[in-house]
Amino acid sequence: MTDLPQAKDARSGANTPEYSVSELSGAIRRAIEGEFGHVRLRGEISGYRGPHASGHCYFALKDDKAKIDAVIWKGSFGRLRFKPEEGMEVIAQGKLTTFPGSSKYQIVIEAIEPAGAGALMAVLEERKRKLAAEGLFDEARKKPLPFLPKVVGIVTSPTGAVIRDMLHGFNERFPTRVLLWPVRVQGEGSAAEVAAAIRGFNALSADGKVPRPDVLIVARGGGSLEDLWGFNEESVARAVAESDIPLISAVGHETDWTLIDLVADARAPTPTKAAEWAVPKYSDLIERVESFDSRQRTAMRRVLNDVRSHLKASARGLPRLADLIAMPRQRFDAVDGRLSRALLSNTRAHGTRLARTGGRLNGAPLVQKISRLDERLQTLDRRRHRALAQRLVDSRRTLDGRAALLKSLGYQSVLARGFALVRDDAGLMVRSAGSIAPGAALGIEFADGRIGVVADGTPPLDRSGRDPQIDTKPPRPKKGGRGGQGSLF
Structure with missing residues (x-):
C-alpha cells in the first residue's frame, strides 16, 4: 500500500489542459516562428539532388556539429541569383518553421548566396x-x-557606356551594320537573357528581314566576381559553345575572366578591343591594297625585263641572214639548172627514139598514133614548164618570207636604224662604259662596215647624254626634235 500515494502524486497534474497532437505542433510552430522569424543561416549544402518533380528543392544545411533541413519553394527557386550545389558553403536567408508531418523544424529559404569569394571560386x-x-x-x-x-551582332546592355564605346570604335575603323540585342548584364535573370540572345541571333535567317550577323560580341564592363557571375553560368557557356556564328567574348577588364572567355572563339581584353578585332581598319586596307x-607592278616589270633579255639573247644567237639563205639558194639554183637540162635532154631523147621508130614503121594508123603521142608529149611539156615555173615562184616567195623574218630578228636591222655595236679586241660585245680601260682597242660596227678606235678615258655620259663634269644643265631640245635617240630596243 505504500505505492498508492506516489501514484496519486504522479496524477497530481490531472487538472492541466489537454492538447491534441495538431494543437501542440501548431503551438510549437508559432513559438519558433515568433521567436526567430527571418534568419540568416550559414552552412554547407548537403543532400542536394536538384529540383523535385514539383519544382521545389529539398536538402539540408549542416556544419561540423548540427544539421537543419531546408526547402526552397518553386517560386523562390526561379528568382535565385545563385543556384545551390552540393557541398557549397552558403548563407541562406529565410523563415524558420516546422513541418508537423514529421515533428521537425526547417528553414524555408528565400535567398541564398555563396559564403564569400572563396566559395564562388570553388564553384567556378x-x-x-x-x-x-x-x-x-x-x-x-x-x-x-x-x-x-x-553585320555585327552585339549582346550587351543598351544603356551602358560599353555600347557607346563600341559604336565609336566601329565608326573610326570601318563603319558597318550593327545589331544590338539588349540584355541585363548583372543580377537575376541576366544569364538567361544572355543565353537567349545568343541563341536568338543564331536562329535568324541569312536572307530574312533582320539579317543574321557574321560575328557576335558578348560585352560588359568590369566588375567584381559577383557582378560578373551571370557570365559564369553553365547555361551561358553552353549557349556560346552551341553558336554557329563566331563569337568574341569581351566581359570585364583584361584581368577579369569568366567561363565564356574560355568557350568563345576569341577573347578580347576590353569591349573596345573586341570592336577593333571584329572589323579591319579602313586605312590599313587601303594601304595593303x-x-x-605596287608589288604587282614591280613583278610585271621584272617579268617584262626578263622576257626582253631572253629575246635579246636569243636574237644574238641567230645566224646572219646571208649565211642562212646562201646554201639553200645555191642548192636551189643547182637543182634548177640540172632540172631544165634533164627535161630538155629527156625530150630530145624521146623525140629521137620516136623519129627512129617512125622511120622503121609504115602505115597511116601508125602515123596517126605517132601524131597523137607527139601532141600529148608537147602538151605534157607545156604543163611541165608551167608547173616548174609555179613551183619556183612558190619556193622563192617562201624563201623571201623567211629571209625577211630573219632580217627583222637580226641585230643588223638595229644597226640600220643608226645604232652601233662596240666590241673589244677579243671580238666580245662591250655592254657598259665602265668596263673599258683607257687606251683599250675597240671595234665599232655600223650598218655599212666596221672601224677601229682607241678609248681615250673620257668619263661616260649619263642617261641624258651629257657629261656630268662639264654641263650640269639639261640640253634644250631643238624645235621639232624628239629630244633623244631613244632605247636600242
Missing part, C-alpha cells in the same frame, strides 16, 4: 573542370573570325 573551378572535360574549351572547335563582316598594287 568545379564548373571549369566539368566543361573542360566535355571539350568545350578545345582550340580545335573554335571558329575563325570573318575578315570583313557585313596599294602595297599589293
Whole structure:
C-alpha cells in the first residue's frame, strides 16, 4: 500500500489542459516562428539532388556539429541569383518553421548566396573542370573570325557606356551594320537573357528581314566576381559553345575572366578591343591594297625585263641572214639548172627514139598514133614548164618570207636604224662604259662596215647624254626634235 500515494502524486497534474497532437505542433510552430522569424543561416549544402518533380528543392544545411533541413519553394527557386550545389558553403536567408508531418523544424529559404569569394571560386573551378572535360574549351572547335563582316551582332546592355564605346570604335575603323540585342548584364535573370540572345541571333535567317550577323560580341564592363557571375553560368557557356556564328567574348577588364572567355572563339581584353578585332581598319586596307598594287607592278616589270633579255639573247644567237639563205639558194639554183637540162635532154631523147621508130614503121594508123603521142608529149611539156615555173615562184616567195623574218630578228636591222655595236679586241660585245680601260682597242660596227678606235678615258655620259663634269644643265631640245635617240630596243 505504500505505492498508492506516489501514484496519486504522479496524477497530481490531472487538472492541466489537454492538447491534441495538431494543437501542440501548431503551438510549437508559432513559438519558433515568433521567436526567430527571418534568419540568416550559414552552412554547407548537403543532400542536394536538384529540383523535385514539383519544382521545389529539398536538402539540408549542416556544419561540423548540427544539421537543419531546408526547402526552397518553386517560386523562390526561379528568382535565385545563385543556384545551390552540393557541398557549397552558403548563407541562406529565410523563415524558420516546422513541418508537423514529421515533428521537425526547417528553414524555408528565400535567398541564398555563396559564403564569400572563396566559395564562388570553388564553384567556378568545379564548373571549369566539368566543361573542360566535355571539350568545350578545345582550340580545335573554335571558329575563325570573318575578315570583313557585313553585320555585327552585339549582346550587351543598351544603356551602358560599353555600347557607346563600341559604336565609336566601329565608326573610326570601318563603319558597318550593327545589331544590338539588349540584355541585363548583372543580377537575376541576366544569364538567361544572355543565353537567349545568343541563341536568338543564331536562329535568324541569312536572307530574312533582320539579317543574321557574321560575328557576335558578348560585352560588359568590369566588375567584381559577383557582378560578373551571370557570365559564369553553365547555361551561358553552353549557349556560346552551341553558336554557329563566331563569337568574341569581351566581359570585364583584361584581368577579369569568366567561363565564356574560355568557350568563345576569341577573347578580347576590353569591349573596345573586341570592336577593333571584329572589323579591319579602313586605312590599313587601303594601304595593303596599294602595297599589293605596287608589288604587282614591280613583278610585271621584272617579268617584262626578263622576257626582253631572253629575246635579246636569243636574237644574238641567230645566224646572219646571208649565211642562212646562201646554201639553200645555191642548192636551189643547182637543182634548177640540172632540172631544165634533164627535161630538155629527156625530150630530145624521146623525140629521137620516136623519129627512129617512125622511120622503121609504115602505115597511116601508125602515123596517126605517132601524131597523137607527139601532141600529148608537147602538151605534157607545156604543163611541165608551167608547173616548174609555179613551183619556183612558190619556193622563192617562201624563201623571201623567211629571209625577211630573219632580217627583222637580226641585230643588223638595229644597226640600220643608226645604232652601233662596240666590241673589244677579243671580238666580245662591250655592254657598259665602265668596263673599258683607257687606251683599250675597240671595234665599232655600223650598218655599212666596221672601224677601229682607241678609248681615250673620257668619263661616260649619263642617261641624258651629257657629261656630268662639264654641263650640269639639261640640253634644250631643238624645235621639232624628239629630244633623244631613244632605247636600242
